[in-house]
Amino acid sequence: MNVRNTAAAQDGTTRSAIATGYMSGFGNGFETEALPGALPLGRNSPQQCAYGLYAEQLSGSPFTAPRTTNERSWLYRIRPTVAHWNTFRKVDTRLWRTAPAREVDMPIAPLRWSPIPIPSEPLSFVEGVHSITTAGDAGSQGGMGAHVYLITRSMVDEYFYNADGEMLFVPEQGSLRLWTEFGIIDIEPGEIAVIPRGVKIRVELTNGPARGYICENYGGAFTLPERGPIGANCLANPRDFLTPVAAYEDHDAPSKMYVKWGGNLWAADIAHSPLDVVAWHGNYAPYKYDLRRFSPVGPILYDHADPSIFTVLTSPSETPGTANIDFVIFSDRWLVAENTFRPPWYHMNVMSEFMGLVYGVYDAKTGGGFVPGGISLHNTMLPHGPDVAAFEKASTVELKPHKLEGTLAFMFETRFPQQVTAFAAQSEALQQDYGGYGHKLTKHFDPTKP
Ligand SMILES: O=C(O)Cc1cc(O)ccc1O
Numbered sequence: 205m206n207v208r209n210t211a212a213a214q215d216g217t218t219r220s221a222i223a224t225g226y227m228s229g230f231g232n233g234f235e236t237e238a239l240p241g242a243l244p245l246g247r248n249s250p251q252q253c254a255y256g257l258y259a260e261q262l263s264g265s266p267f268t269a270p271r272t273t274n275e276r277s278w279l280y281r282i283r284p285t286v287a288h289w290n291t292f293r294k295v296d297t298r299l300w301r302t303a304p305a306r307e308v309d310m311p312i313a314p315l316r317w318s319p320i321p322i323p324s325e326p327l328s329f330v331e332g333v334h335s336i337t338t339a340g341d342a343g344s345q346g347g348m349g350a351h352v353y354l355i356t357r358s359m360v361d362e363y364f365y366n367a368d369g370e371m372l373f374v375p376e377q378g379s380l381r382l383w384t385e386f387g388i389i390d391i392e393p394g395e396i397a398v399i400p401r402g403v404k405i406r407v408e409l410t411n412g413p414a415r416g417y418i419c420e421n422y423g424g425a426f427t428l429p430e431r432g433p434i435g436a437n438c439l440a441n442p443r444d445f446l447t448p449v450a451a452y453e454d455h456d457a458p459s460k461m462y463v464k465w466g467g468n469l470w471a472a473d474i475a476h477s478p479l480d481v482v483a484w485h486g487n488y489a490p491y492k493y494d495l496r497r498f499s500p501v502g503p504i505l506y507d508h509a510d511p512s513i514f515t516v517l518t519s520p521s522e523t524p525g526t527a528n529i530d531f532v533i534f535s536d537r538w539l540v541a542e543n544t545f546r547p548p549w550y551h552m553n554v555m556s557e558f559m560g561l562v563y564g565v566y567d568a569k570t571g572g573g574f575v576p577g578g579i580s581l582h583n584t585m586l587p588h589g590p591d592v593a594a595f596e597k598a599s600t601v602e603l604k605p606h607k608l609e610g611t612l613a614f615m616f617e618t619r620f621p622q623q624v625t626a627f628a629a630q631s632e633a634l635q636q637d638y639g640g641y642g643h644k645l646t647k648h649f650d651p652t653k654p
């Protein structure tokens with residue numbers, strides 16, 4: 205696919221060739237240019253690039269990774285990244301934490317948080333990441349950070365890239381325009397975006413203040429799960445993933461470049477926008493996906509299947525079948541199973557489960573307390589399951605086909621135990637009484653009634 209897309213600057217001055225549009229497919233080799241002929245034909249590194257551009261390769265995998273996991277793109281840009289460089293100094297990471305970060309010792313218990321309020325103070329994306337848990341070790345390229353973002357101002361002449369991991373954005377309130385080196389991605393609640401490790405961005409608000417979740421993936425890049433006997437279709441279909449067409453800025457202004465590297469945040473003064481990629485090709489690029497396009501597959505006769513059937517994206521580890529992270533959603537679907545307790549069963553899991561809610565009601569927690577913007581954490585081998593309201597209803601209701609509608613919950617599930625940050629442990633949003641919800645499940649046992 206070769207998308208040519210040249211558009212006039214929207215502010216008529218310094219920000220040039222602003223084009224929005226997407227190319228469809230997951231992990232394709234894409235090619236796109238914002239100026240005709242900017243992309244070299246038949247080679248990556250011509251002696252001289254068109255328009256006086258510099259060629260730069262961005263490698264998301266080792267050079268020698270097998271074909272299925274080999275990821276790299278070629279960027280044709282006004283200046284190479286090294287020319288956007290200056291002396292970096294460490295700045296405050298505020299509430300953004302990186303594994304390993306054992307800040308507090310939490311008692312082992314199910315944990316839940318009410319939505320963290322969006323403050324009135326100005327917070328850019330870089331300033332507004334509030335880490336809730338960390339897992340694994342970013343330096344060993346395994347595990348994740350699970351964060352809530354609270355954004356009240358757009359980044360202006362400020363840019364950021366994350367060397368520690370790729371970032372999966374799950375908006376819950378407000379929409380975002382992610383200006384990336386590769387082009388522009390707009391997302392709103394119900395959609396997600398993935399920004400690969402090392403990709404420069406500027407985050408703008410497009411509809412008031414924003415709140416959402418971020419999974420910072422230190423490990424293997426998110427990919428589509430195997431479908432096994434499900435076959436070639438359903439779940440997240442590759443054609444519904446959208447990667448932006450090239451769009452660049454030729455913008456000189458005193459600016460700040462932020463880099464998250466080794467768990468620290470670094471900042472440097474630069475004189476121009478690094479979002480200056482006029483053309484690119486390759487398979488290492490940001491993308492978005494509308495979660496409402498997910499085609500769930502589930503039990504159509506009896507029983508409740510494992511939640512792995514709702515995996516949208518998975519970050520594999522070296523151990524087969526043992527994900528570094530699974531990103532799983534619980535979205536609109538019909539429940540039809542006969543003689544079945546339909547909500548999630550009571551369980552304990554070697555994987556640890558960070559959950560969030562974008563909208564609606566989650567069917568395991570109908571008794572209130574788990575609301576949009578909220579969080580629950582069911583850590584490694586800690587017991588959990590439906591609250592008493594969900595249990596009572598689901599075990600007595602007449603089992604007609606029933607549609608769960610207007611609901612979108614999700615889970616970042618990782619093989620590693622999750623460490624709660626000091627911020628999350630001390631937050632007023634932490635629900636002190638949640639750990640006791642199991643006590644409301646009373647004894648129904650009667651040896652005389654089989
Ligand atoms: O705990 C949860 O609510 C998430 C979940 C859902 C489900 O359907 C099965 C297992 C599971 O961990």
Ligand SMILES: [Fe+2]
Pocket residue numbers: 551553557582588
């Ligand atoms: Fe669970």
